[in-house]
Structures are given as structure tokens and as C-alpha cells.
Amino acid sequence: MPTVREIQRGARDEPLTMLTAYDAPTAAIVDEAGIDVVLVGDSVGNAMLGYDTTVPVTLDQVASHTGAVARAVDDALVVADMPFLSYGASEAESIENAGRLIKEAGANAVKLESGTHTVELTERLVELGIPVMAHLGLTPQRVNQVGGYTQQGTTDDAAAEIRDLAAKHEAAGAFSLVLEHVPDELAASITDALDIPVIGIGAGGETDGQVLVVTDVLGLSESVPPFAESFGDVREEMEEAVAAYRDAVEDGSFP
Numbered sequence: 001m002p003t004v005r006e007i008q009r010g011a012r013d014e015p016l017t018m019l020t021a022y023d024a025p026t027a028a029i030v031d032e033a034g035i036d037v038v039l040v041g042d043s044v045g046n047a048m049l050g051y052d053t054t055v056p057v058t059l060d061q062v063a064s065h066t067g068a069v070a071r072a073v074d075d076a077l078v079v080a081d082m083p084f085l086s087y088g089a090s091e092a093e094s095i096e097n098a099g100r101l102i103k104e105a106g107a108n109a110v111k112l113e114s115g116t117h118t119v120e121l122t123e124r125l126v127e128l129g130i131p132v133m134a135h136l137g138l139t140p141q142r143v144n145q146v147g148g149y150t151q152q153g154t155t156d157d158a159a160a161e162i163r164d165l166a167a168k169h170e171a172a173g174a175f176s177l178v179l180e181h182v183p184d185e186l187a188a189s190i191t192d193a194l195d196i197p198v199i200g201i202g203a204g205g206e207t208d209g210q211v212l213v214v215t216d217v218l219g220l221s222e223s224v225p226p227f228a229e230s231f232g233d234v235r236e237e238m239e240e241a242v243a244a245y246r247d248a249v250e251d252g253s254f255p
């Protein structure tokens with residue numbers, strides 16, 4: 001399995017592949033396909049639990065989905081998203097919550113939506129033995145503050161702030177960085193500047209790897225960001241199977 005160290009060193013020729021998963025069967029498919037990193041994203045909130053945003057997602061929910069994913073994955077690195085306000089308010093509580101995702105749920109690492117408030121926390125978690133993936137650019141847990149899911153880092157000041165925080169999180173010991181919905185050139189220059197791998201989503205083709213939400217890739221999501229891409233039409237497959245079952249029962253051909 002790719003270890004945090006292997007990913008951190010980035011000693012590979014091909015881009016890193018990362019995909020979310022929230023349940024055991026999907027995680028097994030993702031793992032068997034050889035995806036490097038499986039993320040139990042807080043996107044479980046909108047992808048699976050019927051919420052509009054990731055804001056209401058709880059630690060118990062992420063822990064439950066992480067358990068399902070970790071039990072199904074043999075090879076990939078399992079990273080669990082820390083949900084909104086499960087980190088940051090107090091150091092002790094942040095550590096306890098990250099610890100639950102590792103010790104109880106079986107994640108190999110945690111991801112936090114990063115900011116000025118997560119530099120020290122990242123350092124502390126890493127010091128304690130919890131690998132941390134940082135996340136900058138669009139940080140959807142801040143949707144109520146930002147007011148939407150628009151591209152970030154579009155002004156010189158905003159780009160400089162993201163650059164600075166990226167360097168600070170690398171120095172704090174993060175083993176990789178997710179960069180979401182920022183201009184391609186900014187993502188390319190941060191990828192150049194950092195030693196740790198940068199995994200992009202809506203950040204162009206010059207990062208060290210890519211991540212997407214699995215339901216977007218499968219063609220199952222109700223709504224998708226402009227930068228997502230579907231590589232299948234699972235929704236249609238499911239609609240057809242359910243309709244075929246209904247018809248078979250109604251016309252007596254099943255059982």
C-alpha cells in the first residue's frame with residue numbers, strides 16, 4: 001500500500017490518484033482499481049446524506065463511513081476528512097477527534113480544511129503520530145462565510161495568502177496538500193514551490209495528483225461542480241435496474 005511517507009516523497013512518474021468513497025462496496029471497487037488514496041470526504045453530507053452542504057456533517061457520521069471504507073480497502077491509503085468544527089476550537093478536542101478517526105474508524109491519516117488556525121494544530125497532530133493532509137483554496141466548510149463555491153486565489157493578495165499557508169502547512173509537517181478550485185497557474189506555482197505532493201481538484205493539470213468525488217465520477221450525483229467530470233452513467237444504470245425489477249414484479253415474471 002502507498003504509505004504516507006511514499007506519498008510525501010512523491011517518488012513516482014505518474015500523477016497520484018485520489019477518489020472519495022463512503023461505503024464498503026464502492027471503496028472495494030476504488031481500491032481494486034489501484035487508486036492510491038481513498039478519501040472519506042465530508043462530501044458524504046451532500047453526496048450520500050441528502051444535505052445541501054458539508055456543514056452539518058458530524059464526526060460520528062464520518063467515523064461510521066470511514067469504518068465501512070477502511071474495512072473494505074486493502075491497498076490504498078485511507079484518509080478521513082475532519083468535519084466542520086470537529087477541529088480548531090480546542091487543541092485537546094481536535095486531537096481526540098482526529099484520534100477517533102484513526103484509532104476507532106481505521107483511517108491512516110486525516111484531512112483538515114486549512115487556514116491560519118490549523119498551522120499549529122497540524123504540527124501538533126503530526127508530532128503525536130497522526131499524518132495530516134492539508135486543504136487550501138476553496139474550503140467548502142466555510143461556505144457560510146465565503147458565500148458560495150467560487151474559485152479562490154483570484155486576486156494577487158488571495159493567491160499570496162494561499163501560497164503562504166501552503167508553505168506553512170508543509171513546514172508544519174503535512175504530508176500532502178489538496179488544492180481546490182484555484183486558477184491553474186496558482187496551483188502550478190504552488191506545486192513547484194512545495195516538496196510535498198499537491199493534489200488538485202479544479203486546479204488544472206499541473207499538480208502532482210487529482211482528486212474528485214466518486215459520485216461525480218460515476219455519474220450519480222444530483223449536482224456537480226463545474227470542474228467535475230463524469231466517467232460513467234451509474235444513475236441511468238440504477239434507474240434501469242430499479243424499473244426492470246418493478247416491471248418484473250408487476251407483470252409476474254419475477255419471482
Ligand SMILES: Nc1nc(=O)c2c([nH]1)NC[C@@H]1CN(c3ccc(C(=O)N[C@@H](CCC(=O)O)C(=O)O)cc3)CN21
Pocket residue numbers: 043046047054140147148149150151181212213215216221223224225226228
Ligand atoms: N458532489 C460533490 N462534488 C464536489 O466536488 C464537492 C462536493 N460534492 N461537496 C463539497 C465541495 C463543494 N464543491 C463545489 C460545489 C459547487 C461548485 C460550483 O458550482 N462553483 C461555481 C460557482 C458557484 C457559486 O457561485 O456559488 C463556479 O462556477 O465556480 C464548486 C465546488 C466541491 N466539493
Ligand SMILES: CC(C)C(=O)C(=O)O
Pocket residue numbers: 020039040041042043044081178180201211212213
Ligand atoms: C473534494 C474533496 C477534496 C473533499 O474534501 C471531500 O470530498 O470532502
Ligand SMILES: [Mg+2]
Pocket residue numbers: 041042043054081
Ligand atoms: Mg471535504
